[in-house]
Amino acid sequence: MKKKVVLMWFRRDLRLEDNAALHFALQAGFPVLPLFIFDKAILDKLENKKDLRVQFIHQTLAILKYGLNQMESDMHIEYGEPLEVFTRLFEAYDIEAIYTNEDYEPYARQRDAAVQSIATEYKADFNTYKDQVVFNHADVLKDDGKPYTVFTPYSRKWKAKLLGLDSFKTLPDPLPALPALAPFACAPHYAAFLKVSNLPMPSLKEMGFEPIAQANYPSTESKQSIIANYKTQRDFPAIEGTSRLGLHFRFGTISVRQKAAKAIALSETYLNELIWREFYMQILWHFPFVATQAFKPAYDKIAWRNNPEEFEKWCQGKTGYPIVDAGMRELNTTGFMHNRVRMIVASFLTKHLLIDWRWGEAYFASKLLDFDLSANNGGWQWAAGSGTDAAPYFRVFNPTLQTAKFDPQGVYLKKWLPELATPNYPRPIVVHEFARNRCLETYKAALTVQAN
Numbered sequence: 316m317k318k319k320v321v322l323m324w325f326r327r328d329l330r331l332e333d334n335a336a337l338h339f340a341l342q343a344g345f346p347v348l349p350l351f352i353f354d355k356a357i358l359d360k361l362e363n364k365k366d367l368r369v370q371f372i373h374q375t376l377a378i379l380k381y382g383l384n385q386m387e388s389d390m391h392i393e394y395g396e397p398l399e400v401f402t403r404l405f406e407a408y409d410i411e412a413i414y415t416n417e418d419y420e421p422y423a424r425q426r427d428a429a430v431q432s433i434a435t436e437y438k439a440d441f442n443t444y445k446d447q448v449v450f451n452h453a454d455v456l457k458d459d460g461k462p463y464t465v466f467t468p469y470s471r472k473w474k475a476k477l478l479g480l481d482s483f484k485t486l487p488d489p490l491p492a493l494p495a496l497a498p499f500a501c502a503p504h505y506a507a508f509l510k511v512s513n514l515p516m517p518s519l520k521e522m523g524f525e526p527i528a529q530a531n532y533p534s535t536e537s538k539q540s541i542i543a544n545y546k547t548q549r550d551f552p553a554i555e556g557t558s559r560l561g562l563h564f565r566f567g568t569i570s571v572r573q574k575a576a577k578a579i580a581l582s583e584t585y586l587n588e589l590i591w592r593e594f595y596m597q598i599l600w601h602f603p604f605v606a607t608q609a610f611k612p613a614y615d616k617i618a619w620r621n622n623p624e625e626f627e628k629w630c631q632g633k634t635g636y637p638i639v640d641a642g643m644r645e646l647n648t649t650g651f652m653h654n655r656v657r658m659i660v661a662s663f664l665t666k667h668l669l670i671d672w673r674w675g676e677a678y679f680a681s682k683l684l685d686f687d688l689s690a691n692n693g694g695w696q697w698a699a700g701s702g703t704d705a706a707p708y709f710r711v712f713n714p715t716l717q718t719a720k721f722d723p724q725g726v727y728l729k730k731w732l733p734e735l736a737t738p739n740y741p742r743p744i745v746v747h748e749f750a751r752n753r754c755l756e757t758y759k760a761a762l763t764v765q766a767n
Contacts, residue, residue, distance in 0.1 A: 328567035338499035340414035388508035561685025595693035614701030635743035661698035
């Protein structure tokens with residue numbers, strides 16, 4: 316007779332504590348079999364077979380397996396097509412239900428619908444929960460039920476819903492318990508994990524990837540002083556002024572509820588960054604076309620130059636604009652780029668070089684450790700002027716002025732551009748004033764045609 320179980324399908328929630336779906340799975344009344352699938356549909360598209368993100372997931376899963384082993388349990392991990400994996404599992408076990416946390420990306424929604432169909436065929440429930448956000452696409456809407464497309468009113472409604480107050484400035488001390496941030500206790504119910512051992516785990520090589528010996532990942536903890544001083548220090552790339560938690564938010568190795576609670580106590584500016592994250596997620600949910608098209612249709616009429624040689628210089632950090640080149644060198648070397656510098660390099664590509672934002676978005680997607688479709692897309696469309704709540708098209712960052720303001724001593728530049736003060740450093744790929752005027756004319760022409 317097949318063992319009756321429930322499956323806990325881990326995806327973007329790689330932790331055993333304060334995990335919404337796991338919390339409910341462990342109390343379902345049946346043994347819980349943890350599951351993770353290295354999705355071939357995603358991994359096989361990755362050209363870089365030394366992908367730091369895949370290795371991070373693999374290492375994190377190994378840690379989770381070890382923790383489960385201490386409880387005489389294990390995690391079922393496969394590399395394959397999700398539908399095929401679930402079909403095999405339904406044949407091997409009597410599965411009462413699948414528990415998992417919501418994923419808001421277009422592919423994930425299609426995949427989950429297909430898995431739910433299989434579950435229905437086998438008379439199993441498919442239960443999803445909100446976990447990677449405080450508020451999802453259905454929680455924060457305008458009074459008429461429509462989604463917000465401008466950040467500021469969205470953030471006001473978000474905070475009001477969380478705090479029960481109209482203003483962040485009137486927070487009571489001490490702050491009362493906030494239901495939306497209440498943690499989901501899992502540890503008290505760990506005895507419900509299925510007693511099983513020695514489940515296989517595919518190696519990186521078996522999945523076509525090469526291990527990276529020197530892989531340094533940011534900590535799951537951020538110094539309290541960084542969050543407290545976030546407002547005044549976040550724009551300076553040469554100092555440790557940002558949390559570097561993006562990777563952990565992306566794969567759920569930390570709880571957004573716990574970090575939001577700390578942000579409320581320490582920095583509204585940092586809390587706003589968490590709200591931006593959820594703002595872009597709900598934009599992607601309500602307007603999934605933004606994954607390939609401009610949020611503002613008129614911007615799809617722009618006559619991009621799309622010069623491949625200039626794009627390659629931008630990718631390599633050889634544009635002759637130090638702040639741009641330093642940012643790209645940092646990205647290529649570490650998989651990280653400072654947030655202020657991300658805006659500068661994105662503006663440079665789309666407006667100085669008139670290269671389609673989708674080219675830059677795809678390059679970032681291939682390199683960023685913290686790549687998240689909604690945030691990456693939202694950031695690039697913001698820079699190009701084509702997105703929701705975007706910078707106006709006539710706002711063109713001056714890289715020289717940005718450098719003088721945010722890296723006045725050149726500390727960041729010197730770190731990433733050792734050849735800066737030598738003849739080996741390239742001349743500027745384009746003159747700023749010329750590029751700015753060309754950008755304004757090109758954008759204006761496209762938008763004028765659309766308006767008529």
